[in-house]
Amino acid sequence: MDISAVNALSYEDFVNIFGNVVEKCPLITAAVWTSRPFIGLNALEAAINEFIDALPESGKEGILRCHPDLAGRDLHGGALTRESREEQRRAGLDALSSAEASRMARLNEEYKERFGFPFVVCARMNDKASILRELSERCQNERAAERARGIAEVKKICRLRLQGLVLPDAPNKL
Amino acid sequence: MDISAVNALSYEDFVNIFGNVVEKCPLITAAVWTSRPFIGLNALEAAINEFIDALPESGKEGILRCHPDLAGRDLHGGALTRESREEQRRAGLDALSSAEASRMARLNEEYKERFGFPFVVCARMNDKASILRELSERCQNERAAERARGIAEVKKICRLRLQGLVLPDAPNKL
Incomplete structure (x- = not known):
């Protein structure tokens, strides 16, 4: 089109x-x-x-709160949007080892507990290793910085979907 | 709760x-x-x-453009949200006569063509007769007035859902 x-x-x-x-x-x-x-x-x-x-x-x-967790219950429960499912699959998030899955789940919870919104990253510009690393690092940020960073990622995702x-x-x- | x-x-x-x-x-x-x-x-x-x-x-x-037509293709195609389906059903919009259905479809199209958003009304505070009458009348309004009116109806719907x-x-x- x-x-x-x-x-x-x-x-x-x-x-x-x-x-x-x-x-x-x-x-x-x-x-x-x-x-x-x-x-x-x-x-x-x-x-x-x-x-x-x-x-x-x-x-x-x-906006951030409308996003699913990466490698979270919506992926495993088949409840992701078509776009998210494809993006998470390409990044290898549907094929984590047991240790990777546990680490991702723990860090996602820590992130949400700290900020009150989920960790958002443009999965298509990352792989599972870089996502885990970034999630761990970003848990240390301040709330306002993370909100801005999450929105910057939303815009990257939007650009690729467009x-x-x-x-x-x-x-x-x- | x-x-x-x-x-x-x-x-x-x-x-x-x-x-x-x-x-x-x-x-x-x-x-x-x-x-x-x-x-x-x-x-x-x-x-x-x-x-x-x-x-x-x-x-x-x-916001208005996220709403389905009343008695429109989403009702007939089973694509309404649970809330909308119940509200439209209660107002009798799933049981229109052929003449009523034709009139509703024609007025919905006229409204959307004129305003660029759909006719929104709180179905639970109306029935099919009052909805058809209001749709016909509101097609005559100015765009800004209709936008404000539509949002007022969104708030009524929200209140009842809450x-x-x-x-x-x-x-x-x-």
Whole structure:
């Protein structure tokens, strides 16, 4: 699909197609439909990022809280969204050793207990080793820094999901 | 569940239980968890309403666009959320005559074409006759007025969904 096809979509089709570029937050996708037409994929991405940035801090935490744990109960229970399942699978999170799985579960709980939202990282830009390392390191951060870091990861995930749905802009628009 | 039990919920359980009090907008529920503890159901409701009111106009339109059509394809295709299905059923929207169904479909399309978001009304406070009458009348409104009206209906729906999940406050807290 190219951007002119995106711009021609009804809000219903737009939300059906792009509603999960930010995990379980179709509200965001549905909101930026108001800003169409977009001159390119980058403009659509920018509209989403601007909407996120304008939310109060509680709203940013709300976005993080809509994300599943990595290698958590939703993966094992088959309850992940299609996008999350594929991303976690590619990163090897469905094939952890028993020791890795225990460590991941313990660190996820520690992270959630400390911050009140889950650890979010762009799984497609990582593998299980780097995810475990980063999770362990980020548990030491301050809450505000982690909230900002989590949102930065949300935007990376969003960019890759968008790129999977829309043809990239021509080079002169990048 | 009383409010002390609500306040004791992890964010995961809170979002699982209350994530659809605003239709398909768990982001909002997840955001207000930051404001706990709530002194009562009214305080929880107020936190949700304040979050909605603080959104830009595009965000309010985004909320409306997360709602299904009344007596629309999601009802007939079995794709409604549990809450919406029950509310539409109670209002008699699953048992329209052929003429009523045609009129509802035509007016829904007219409304969406005019405003760029769907007609939202609190079905539990209406029946099929009053819904059809209101839909017809509201098609004549201005866009800003309809956006505000739709959001007012979202809040009524939210209030009733919350009341179905949490015991009402004691009278001295109302």
